[in-house]
Amino acid sequence: MPDNALEIDSVSKRYGRVVALDAVTFDVRPGELFGFVGSNGAGKTTTMRIALGVLAADAGTVRFAGQPITHQTRTHIGYMPEERGLYPKMKVLDQLVYLAELHGLTANEAHKSAEGWIARLGLGERRTDEVQKLSLGNQQRVQLAAALVHDPAVLVLDEPFSGLDPLAVDVMSDVLREKAATGVPVVFSSHQLDLVERLCDRVGIIRSGQMVAVGSVAELTAGAAARLVVSAPQAPPGWAAGLPGARVVSEGQGGTELELDPGTDDQTVLAAALATGPVAEFSRRKPSLTELFRNAVSEGKSS
Incomplete structure (x- = not known):
């Protein structure tokens, strides 16, 4: 030390x-x-x-x-x-x-x-x-x-x-x-x-x-599930529901945020978004400390 x-x-x-x-x-x-x-x-x-x-x-x-x-x-x-x-x-x-x-x-x-x-x-x-x-x-x-x-x-x-x-x-x-x-x-x-x-x-x-x-x-979020932010202006509500290996975290005017299971190919998500029309944003996002904290606290409550 x-x-x-x-x-x-x-x-x-x-x-x-x-x-x-x-x-x-x-x-x-x-x-x-x-x-x-x-x-x-x-x-x-x-x-x-x-x-x-x-x-x-x-x-x-x-x-x-x-x-x-x-x-x-x-x-x-x-x-x-x-x-x-x-x-x-x-x-x-x-x-x-x-x-x-x-x-x-x-x-x-x-x-x-x-x-x-x-x-x-x-x-x-x-x-x-x-x-x-x-x-x-x-x-x-x-x-x-x-x-x-x-x-x-x-x-x-x-x-x-x-x-x-x-x-x-x-x-x-x-x-x-x-x-x-x-x-x-x-x-x-x-x-x-x-x-x-x-x-x-x-x-x-x-x-x-x-x-x-x-x-x-960065260390604490390294093992967290990957997040994708997708903005597809012409996509209908719920367009990402049911995509294999992906879970919708939030959906609104700013786009759809998805959490991917390990090993999920994000290109399959992109292909599904493009099928609805143009894609204005497609980016990966790291979990914030707030999300990390909520997960740590919720794990304690559920155990």
Whole structure:
């Protein structure tokens, strides 16, 4: 395992008879953006809290740079909790300076870093406002600054994009990319799967406390059935029904999408489409992370 990786190794957690985590294992490599996705209650927040030492695991180990997480290690982690943890009556600048000093920065270092992140995140006009007087989006930016102000060696963010407008999402995305580019491992959870797919190097899917998939989206979809998108403007509804080795996934004005069984010749589909008239589009499409996630969750419900 490379230096400065965050490793979650066979971590388990129970609450009475409820198994919250069952031997969860994955790693976040230096310079990597890792998306951690799952339904509500799947175990994302519990995993993150154990990684931070906020919760104790019943079994398993969390390591950073090859060593078990200690109190000293935790001072080098930037954490953004899902339940935001800011002091509502404290001014933005004062709060960031205070948190930086808590993590070991000198007063001068803390002020310099706080002012830098306030400027970077577009909070300059709000630097002397109380947090409770900010919009939710700006509170979110302050919370991100709080996770970054001490120049952490690893970032753990729980739903950092929740409630952000598109401009703030872009700012947040750019900041996470920049941190990863410096070699920092970055792991974040999100329900916005299109954003995870666009932003992350690898993805982990957790279901009912168990990791069911870890890898790049390309790796995770490599074994998925091929998809075809066919636009045949003159084709009657249901033209593709009954084609051997093909199943209609959707049909509408944008065309017909089919899922092919392994070994099915897509030229037979093209021939059937051409038999109805001209074909405006005939293309293969990879499954999205959203589709992959739905399949993983539905498999769990049906088993």
